[in-house]
Amino acid sequence: MGYNCVVCVKQVPDTKRITGEAMTEEGTVNRAALPAVFNPEDLYALEQALAVRDAHGGTVTLLTMGLPAASEVLRDGLYRGADRAILVTDRRAAASDTLATSYILSCAVKKLDPDIVFCGRQAIDGDTAQVGPQLAEKLDMTQITYLEELISLEDKTIRIRRNVGNGYEVVQAELPVLVTVMETANEPRPPAAKKMMKFKKAFSPAEVAGKAEHLLEGDYENYTAELKAAEVDKYCGKLQGKGLLIEQWNLDDIEADLTWCGMKGSPTKVHKIQSVVLTGGQHKQIEPTDEGVATLVAELIEEHTIG
Amino acid sequence: MIEVNRQGEVWVFAEAEDGKLSDVPLELMSKGKSLAEKLSVPLAAVLPGKGVRPLADKLVAHGADKVYLVEDDKLSHYQTSGYAKVVCGLISEHKPQVVMYGATPIGRDLAPSVASAMKCGLTADCTDLQIGDHTEPVSKTEHKNLLFQIRPAFGGNIIATIVNYDRWPQMATVREGVMPMTEPDESRKGEIIDCTAKLDGLTLPLEIIESHRREKAVNLKAARIIVAGGAGVGSRENFKLIWDLAGCLGAEVGGSRAAVDLGYVNSDHQVGQTGTTVRPALYIACGISGAVQHRAGMAESAKIIAINTDADAPIFGVAHYGIVGDLNEVLPKMIKAVRTGAKG
Ligand SMILES: Cc1cc2nc3c(=O)[nH]c(=O)nc-3n(C[C@H](O)[C@H](O)[C@H](O)COP(=O)(O)OP(=O)(O)OC[C@H]3O[C@@H](n4cnc5c(N)ncnc54)[C@H](O)[C@@H]3O)c2cc1C
Numbered sequence: 230m231g232y233n234c235v236v237c238v239k240q241v242p243d244t245k246r247i248t249g250e251a252m253t254e255e256g257t258v259n260r261a262a263l264p265a266v267f268n269p270e271d272l273y274a275l276e277q278a279l280a281v282r283d284a285h286g287g288t289v290t291l292l293t294m295g296l297p298a299a300s301e302v303l304r305d306g307l308y309r310g311a312d313r314a315i316l317v318t319d320r321r322a323a324a325s326d327t328l329a330t331s332y333i334l335s336c337a338v339k340k341l342d343p344d345i346v347f348c349g350r351q352a353i354d355g356d357t358a359q360v361g362p363q364l365a366e367k368l369d370m371t372q373i374t375y376l377e378e379l380i381s382l383e384d385k386t387i388r389i390r391r392n393v394g395n396g397y398e399v400v401q402a403e404l405p406v407l408v409t410v411m412e413t414a415n416e417p418r419p420p421a422a423k424k425m426m427k428f429k430k431a432f433s434p435a436e437v438a439g440k441a442e443h444l445l446e447g448d449y450e451n452y453t454a455e456l457k458a459a460e461v462d463k464y465c466g467k468l469q470g471k472g473l474l475i476e477q478w479n480l481d482d483i484e485a486d487l488t489w490c491g492m493k494g495s496p497t498k499v500h501k502i503q504s505v506v507l508t509g510g511q512h513k514q515i516e517p518t519d520e521g522v523a524t525l526v527a528e529l530i531e532e533h534t535i536g
Numbered sequence: 537m538i539e540v541n542r543q544g545e546v547w548v549f550a551e552a553e554d555g556k557l558s559d560v561p562l563e564l565m566s567k568g569k570s571l572a573e574k575l576s577v578p579l580a581a582v583l584p585g586k587g588v589r590p591l592a593d594k595l596v597a598h599g600a601d602k603v604y605l606v607e608d609d610k611l612s613h614y615q616t617s618g619y620a621k622v623v624c625g626l627i628s629e630h631k632p633q634v635v636m637y638g639a640t641p642i643g644r645d646l647a648p649s650v651a652s653a654m655k656c657g658l659t660a661d662c663t664d665l666q667i668g669d670h671t672e673p674v675s676k677t678e679h680k681n682l683l684f685q686i687r688p689a690f691g692g693n694i695i696a697t698i699v700n701y702d703r704w705p706q707m708a709t710v711r712e713g714v715m716p717m718t719e720p721d722e723s724r725k726g727e728i729i730d731c732t733a734k735l736d737g738l739t740l741p742l743e744i745i746e747s748h749r750r751e752k753a754v755n756l757k758a759a760r761i762i763v764a765g766g767a768g769v770g771s772r773e774n775f776k777l778i779w780d781l782a783g784c785l786g787a788e789v790g791g792s793r794a795a796v797d798l799g800y801v802n803s804d805h806q807v808g809q810t811g812t813t814v815r816p817a818l819y820i821a822c823g824i825s826g827a828v829q830h831r832a833g834m835a836e837s838a839k840i841i842a843i844n845t846d847a848d849a850p851i852f853g854v855a856h857y858g859i860v861g862d863l864n865e866v867l868p869k870m871i872k873a874v875r876t877g878a879k880g
Binding site (some may be wrong): 356401499502 | 640645689703748752785866872
């Protein structure tokens with residue numbers, strides 16, 4: 230039997246490459262100055278889902294919530310073998326914290342009715358590891374965090390080894406389940422050249438509208454809003470015919486209750502942001518000589534730090 | 537979610553495994569005590585489990601005014617659903633204003649599930665908690681005595697202070713080792729409240745087939761002195777220099793993630809964001825560049841000595857003593873100086 234797998238992925242700023250330029254004078258992070266990447270841990274979630282499909286059949290659907298630019302990670306997922314990609318994008322979802330995000334994702338996942346939802350353990354911009362468990366709760370699905378090995382999947386029964394920090398646990402549950410995947414679980418496959426050739430032309434409607442002047446023919450600049458929308462629709466229809474449309478849902482499409490979305494749906498608020506400043510140059514310089522080291526050690530013995 | 541409740545208690549989730557309390561809840565008790573005192577409310581611990589009654593006294597000795605004890609067969613082994621149900625039930629009944637959890641694998645599994653069910657806020661991996669006032673930027677409404685949830689974000693490049701003023705309780709997970717544990721006071725008195733789990737209708741969704749847990753080979757948190765080596769040590773064999781210096785100082789051995797990844801030292805020794813957070817009296821960093829994830833775990837050490845060939849290495853930014861030099865030359869000198877110093 231095949232399994233209906235949904236993988237939740239996120240586009241994140243590459244926090245590993247934060248430099249001074251990416252910080253504003255107020256000490257906040259200028260996201261625009263950072264390259265946007267596929268959240269690294271989500272790649273393991275995707276690989277796990279692809280492995281399930283390859284072994285048992287079924288489909289892998291990618292789901293992301295974000296700006297239209299997040300279509301990029303969906304394309305990347307299609308290059309790696311996902312069957313379907315859905316972008317949830319809506320201005321009213323802006324400034325969602327983990328609770329609001331998990332609510333919005335849960336509305337989208339409900340429409341897909343999956344057997345297994347795969348999430349990365351955490352995202353490198355927030356490092357909260359909260360969205361997976363919150364999503365499981367909202368979907369009333371069995372939550373299995375820290376998947377390290379999917380041991381077996383037989384009919385409706387899944388057996389998983391999970392890393393519990395100071396050891397591991399083997400657990401068994403009935404589908405549907407939501408798992409969060411550790412980086413030790415697998416080795417993500419690279420994008421496939423053939424699929425890249427095909428899916429680099431896959432776009433979401435928001436992208437088509439944003440890049441219309443490049444994608445559409447004619448004197449697009451002078452079109453009326455209605456005409457523009459019609460042209461975008463027509464182009465998206467063509468993409469769909471070729472299997473190249475990245476589906477796009479807004480909050481109405483997923484029947485989300487706006488009370489729980491965006492800023493309003495987010496109980497956590499930022500009080501203050503400070504950049505981390507290194508207090509450089511305040512240390513005492515010790516010479517790497519016998520004498521320098523001996524003096525330091527003597528000082529530490531004197532004040533009873535050592536000895 | 538519960539309403540804002542200024543009389544609400546401050547709670548700590550008392551994580552226990554195999555009949556033993558983890559360190560974090562005990563670390564959180566001392567922080568919780570100071571928060572509760574500021575708010576003039578009691579500090580309470582929530583202790584679910586099976587056969588955990590003996591642990592309640594320990595929580596009291598560490599500062600709990602009350603312990604909500606929930607004993608049930610279905611709580612004998614941690615599982616999200618049963619534990620979340622118990623914690624949510626207690627929150628709905630007693631309306632605490634603050635609930636803290638350790639940012640351990642269990643705490644990070646449980647707290648988001650509770651937050652989702654309660655529709656309240658949650659801040660992950662806090663490194664500090666304080667009480668303070670917040671003014672809403674647009675409406676200028678002032679909220680007094682909120683829980684400031686302070687945490688690094690964006691890979692440690694910023695420190696964010698998060699508040700939660702309307703949908704309570706205010707919840708946070710707190711990193712292990714960042715709050716110092718205070719000495720227990722065995723003479724303290726506290727109230728132990730027996731609560732029922734109310735799990736009769738619940739079928740636990742997970743079947744635990746196997747469970748393997750082991751103690752860490754080293755207890756870095758308790759170490760007074762740590763000698764830590766990084767990628768700059770060069771090889772597992774050369775790591776002997778680190779072990780030797782640690783040996784003559786009576787110190788524990790730490791390592792950067794690079795040293796662990798390169799196989800120089802076992803992962804139990806890793807210091808940093810994804811390793812152990814330490815605050816020893818003395819931390820000697822040898823051949824460690826001082827990436828933000830490493831500094832996150834050791835910058836609070838009372839004294840830091842950095843040994844590095846690169847004078848611009850960020851580790852010098854947090855060091856009290858800097859030695860620009862080759863560790864292969866400096867460490868033998870240090871070992872010699874300690875040996876002669878200790879004798880004389
Ligand atoms: C999500 C995440 C979590 C992480 N968690 C952690 C964590 O918990 N702990 C952690 O440590 N890292 C962590 N890291 C990794 C971290 O970013 C760094 O990669 C790591 O700390 C580097 O280790 P290092 O300093 O030993 O190696 P390097 O950065 O390679 O530094 C080696 C240093 O040795 C010096 N050196 C070389 N030869 C000598 C010599 N002969 N004598 C003296 N000095 C010499 C060099 O000048 C250099 O400064 C994490 C990264 C990420 C992305």
